[in-house]
Amino acid sequence: MTTANLSQAFMILLRRDLTLAYRRRSEMINPLLFFILVTALFPLGIGADPTLLREVGPGIIWVAALLAALLSLETIFRSDFDDGSLEQLLLSPHPLSILMIAKVFAHWLITGLPLLVVAPLLGVLLDLPGDAITTLLITLALGTPVLSLIGTIGVALTVGLRKGGMILSLLVLPLYIPVLIFAANAVATSGAGLPIDAHLSLLTALLALAISLSPVATAAALRISLS
């Protein structure tokens, strides 16, 4: 039997997670529906005044995206932990942090990317101008991977705990806040017609930081949780 090299292992893990998700594809809809529902709740709650909605729209959509991301985080390690394949992953000869990138990437494709598909619709629902909707898509494209990456650290820390779900939100939401601030601000600013280079640079910087550091933290956290 030949051992797979790192890139093969990466692709195998990626394909495995995507296949497993595809077999339960009805579950993929849930965070998406949550995203739409939460966004729809706000006009119902704060009144349908279009000027007001346009002003708070970016923030609403981003908060909803954040909550949807949080909701879908549990699935990343849950089934693997329950059937023991997570421990097998820890025993792999390949660097765990790289394998974590594969898992998070798969998770983002399943839970983050669909949000981007739905976002323009929500932008229209909240009467956002065209520029803002484009920026919304860009910020979601940059931001949702960061949410997945950072959130995975939280899941890794709490996967062994009994009531992990509650404490996961407490741990992860404070770390999400900078992403929220920069992204929602970018969308609002572009809606007003102003340049957003600074915002996008900051978001990209956050993404770069997250990609390089969070897999390491996740790997370390998993080893600790499963020790």
Added chain:
Amino acid sequence: MNEFFHMGGYGFYVWTSYGLALLVLLANLLSPILLKKKLLRELARREQRARRL
């Protein structure tokens, strides 16, 4: 003396802040003291139970 408490009209704000600071500091001092007492009591009880067995 009166103007010390009055603080130029801001007495409420200044003294509430300092009062809160005092409370926070006292709470942080008392907490480990009480914790240590509780720990020693519990460990002593454990010792007694172990000795009886």
Added chain:
Amino acid sequence: MLKFFHRMASPKYFYQFAGKLIPWLAVACLGFMLAGLYDGLLLAPTDYQQGDSYRIMFVHVPAAWMSMFIYMVMAGAGAIGLIWHIKLAEVMAISSAHVGASFTFLALVTGSIWGKPMWGTWWVWDARLTSELILLFLYLGVIALYNAVEDKRTAARATSILALVGVVNIPIIHYSVEWWNTLHQGPTVTKFDAPSIDIDMLIPLLLMAVAFKLFYALVVLMRARCEILQRERNSGWVKELVRASS
């Protein structure tokens, strides 16, 4: 010197050494605090713009400084415990969490109380206040995670990772005042040229800052001793201690 650190790694030796240090720290802390309070509340002149309400600064600013300093200590000690598996580092990390959270809470509340007469509002969502609020949540997250994990060694290592991940937040707090033009006071002490604050106000501020640092040292040693008692409860010296105290 090296031998001192070596000995310090032993929980028993640390427990005794900390016990001897605590009364001295308490006295020093009290001294600085009384001096700072006397200077700040009585001697320091009334501010031209803010009247006497600025005196809140003498608790607000040291509390804010401590909130960030303690977090760095917590993250640093956590990192040391994680990398070199030194028990004492783990103990120091978690012992810092409660007092750090307290100072963060104090900074937020005193800042809010100061803000009301000055800016007319109890709260504003500017970058510095928001980051300090996030810092409070980070502290609470560390405490919550530590309490949720049964095995305290695992708990200590998990919270160390959490604390390190949150460290990114600290520079954001510190530089946020330069990045955003906001309501909060600009940096007046920790910047690279001479502080732009009056010397008569600077001295009580520094006295209180030292007092708060000593208070932190005092409390962290007290908590660390409790944590050590808990962790080492099955060891001989703890059993001896318990027998002697009952």
